[in-house]
Amino acid sequence: MxxxxxxxxxxxxxxxxxxxxxxAEYPHxxxxxxxxxxxxxxxxxEYVRFMAKPEFDLxxxxxxxxxxxxxxxxxxTALGLGKPLLVMPRDPERGEHVDDHQIATAExxxxxxxxxxxxxxxxxxxxxxxxxTFDPVPRTPTPAxxxxxxxxxxxxxxxxxxxxxx
Amino acid sequence: xxxxRRQASSPVRFCVGASAGGHTSxxxxxxxxxxxxxxxxTVCVTTLDILRSQFEKIGPTTVIGECNRKQPVAAVAVFIxxxxxxxxxxxxxxxxxxxxxxxxxxxxxxxxxxxxxWIDSVARIRSMSLSGRLVRRxxxxxxVQWPHLADETEGIEYVGQLL
Numbered sequence: 575m576x577x578x579x580x581x582x583x584x585x586x587x588x589x590x591x592x593x594x595x596x597x598a599e600y601p602h603x604x605x606x607x608x609x610x611x612x613x614x615x616x617x618x619x620e621y622v623r624f625m626a627k628p629e630f631d632l633x634x635x636x637x638x639x640x641x642x643x644x645x646x647x648x649x650x651t652a653l654g655l656g657k658p659l660l661v662m663p664r665d666p667e668r669g670e671h672v673d674d675h676q677i678a679t680a681e682x683x684x685x686x687x688x689x690x691x692x693x694x695x696x697x698x699x700x701x702x703x704x705x706x707t708f709d710p711v712p713r714t715p716t717p718a719x720x721x722x723x724x725x726x727x728x729x730x731x732x733x734x735x736x737x738x739x740x
Numbered sequence: 741x742x743x744x745r746r747q748a749s750s751p752v753r754f755c756v757g758a759s760a761g762g763h764t765s766x767x768x769x770x771x772x773x774x775x776x777x778x779x780x781x782t783v784c785v786t787t788l789d790i791l792r793s794q795f796e797k798i799g800p801t802t803v804i805g806e807c808n809r810k811q812p813v814a815a816v817a818v819f820i821x822x823x824x825x826x827x828x829x830x831x832x833x834x835x836x837x838x839x840x841x842x843x844x845x846x847x848x849x850x851x852x853x854x855x856x857x858w859i860d861s862v863a864r865i866r867s868m869s870l871s872g873r874l875v876r877r878x879x880x881x882x883x884v885q886w887p888h889l890a891d892e893t894e895g896i897e898y899v900g901q902l903l
Contacts, residue, residue, distance in 0.1 A: 581760070581761045582760045582761060582788055582790060582791075583759070583760050583761055583788075583806055624790055625790075626790050626793065627790075627793065627794055645761050645762050645863070646761070646762030646765065646766070646861060646862055646863040646903055647760075647761035647762035647763075647764070647765045648761075648762075649762075649903075650762065650765055650769075650903040651765070672808045672809055672810055672870075673870075675863055675864055675865070675866070675869075676863070678865045678866045679863050679865060682865050715769070715862075715900070715901040715902060715903050716899075716900030716901050717769045717770055717772070717773040717900065717901070717902045717903075718773045718775060718900075719899050719900030720770055720773075720859065720883065720885075720899055720900045720901070720902055721770050721771075721773040721774045721775055721777075722775065722899070723881075723883065723897070723899040723900075724770065724774075724777070724835060724857060724859075724881075724883075725774065725775065725776070725777045725778070727857060727880070727881045728754075728777050728778050728779055728833070729778050731752075731832075731833055731855055731880075
């Protein structure tokens, strides 16, 4: 199954429209989309607007290809499962986000081999062909280091508090 | 009502919060890797109802709604809900991974004497978020997730990446 994800914050009709066109081109493939508050309703794939985490995880488990916006939630989910993901960054010029940070995210993560990226709708088709054989480079984040620094802060904060209380 | 509950639980009212999507993923990644912090989160704040069940595993959760800099009316509503939340819970410390709604919570936490830890999103590669650039002016600890964004003179630290 190809699972198309726009995230829970904002719609992304340009992506859904392009994915819907691909779904028409590849009808033998099972398509499912999460479209948010989008105005465009797909005609060639099943869709829901939003999903709670358990249902989202079930859909993910049943997918072998992912297409999504270039949000970190979507990217890290795909990398965590080792699933191939094709991203299209939200474009602020088209009102799809407040600024261009998804463009930078798509460039960096595609450059590092973690995801495939298509900036424009007309590039989605050729990138999709690569997706079935795309083997994402695993990413190794370092959350424990961040947690350690926060823990250090919380310790000084805790002792500061007890001192002021005495 | 809430003061009784506070005294019964941890003496430090420790709030964690995040907006939807990657912000929540980053906060959960942090909490899964805490490795024995001296205090545990006592209360949560997030922005969408569909996230409530994920946050309630950590603690009692308040939903304040989403907004961004292009939605001034929504932002005012979120700012007011953030104030109500902070008045009700009076966090001693807030740890957040953004975004703008949590920057608004951070302002109130600071106004009422709490400490603020801001972790700018890993999605911010070229520059810090607008919210991060605002909050770092009063935050007690500001972290970025890309080494080139760290700034020693400004006290902006890089120590690692959550996602």
